[in-house]
Amino acid sequence: MENAPWPAAAATGIGSLPGTDPGEANRVVVGELPDLPHLAELPARGVGADMIGRTAGLLVDLAVEVVPSGYRVATRPGRDHRRAVDLMRFDLDAFQDAVERGAKPSAVKVQLTGPWTLSSLVELPRGHRVLTDAGALREFTESLSEGLAAHVAEVSKRTGANVVVQLDEPMLPAVLNGLLPTPSKLGTVPPVAEPEARELLGTVVEAARRATGQPVIVHCCADKPPLRLLRKAGADALAFDVTLLRKASAQVLDEVGETWDDGAVLFLGLVPSTDPGRPLTLKSVADPALDLVDQLGFPRTLLAERAVPTPTCGLSGADHAWARRAMALSRDVAKAFLEPPDSW
DSSP states (O other): OOTSSSSSOOOOOOOOOOSSOOOHHHHHHHHHHHTSOOBBBOOGGGGTTTHHHHTTTTTOOOEEEETTTTTEEEEEEEEHHHHHHHHHHHHHHHHHHHHHTTTSSSEEEEEOOOOHHHHHEEEESOOGGGGSSSHHHHHHHHHHHHHHHHHHHHHHHHHHHHEEEEEEETTTHHHHHOOOOOSSSSOOOOOOHHHHHHHHHHEEEEHHHHSSSSOEEEOOSSSOOOOOHHHTTSSSEEOOOOOTTTTTHHHHHHHHHHHHTTTOEEEEEEEEEEOOOOOHHHHHHHHHHHHHHHHHHTTTHHHHHHHHEEEEOOOTTTTTHHHHHHHHHHHHHHHHHHHTTTOO
């Protein structure tokens, strides 16, 4: 991508890591992924550290609390909200320290839950999902956009780097296909039409771009990510698990090719998110990406120009040794995309 804030042959992570020590986690990220380090997420710490709690803690004039069924809108900020805010502050302190001690990257990445996933996994007071109420959905979207801008400003101030936003939308396919159960579990929430989904996501994508002045990434780890919709919503880069495409239909491959041909950067999930229990070579990790460009008829040089290797998803389920190894493999694959070994 022209004018990308990260250098050529950069790699990054999706977000989550194992453990509960933000100092250690962020030092490892900056050490292993120096060209585009990401703010580490540590969901093992519990409430407020998971993807919903972290993003909800950034909302402006909205608060959530934990109930037996999950997160629910609260009338005022309480203990759960304060915990999320505190954990984020600890994370930012650790990230700032790691970046200052490291190689001073030109860009850093932060991850927030996208509007459809956030509104599908937070309940209204009566138990229905936020996305079922048009007014509440609009309010959440506006609050998320405002909180995102404040978060970006804080990260930029602390790191002195360009900030790239990644919006995580793992629930978007379920939203589009009407697969979310109702509170009674006897039915499902009606599907959201693609134009509505695209418009709402586009609002937050544009808010992220205004806040950062940088490309915006949207990540979806489903086996059939709606890449065309994400691109039309304004995403400059699309992150997904490319290893799931080995048996993809021609239609899915055409969608990948279309978005790539349209100028998008693809953040290609290549490295297993947990230890596969067998030795991995650089070539075996890179093969799904090499096969993809070959199938689509693109030159392999495109991988160096508009692809960023990552693990297949977050690393919270891995042990510490594999998490470090996965990040190192992502980095090494990126270098190999730029200067392919003779054996490739």
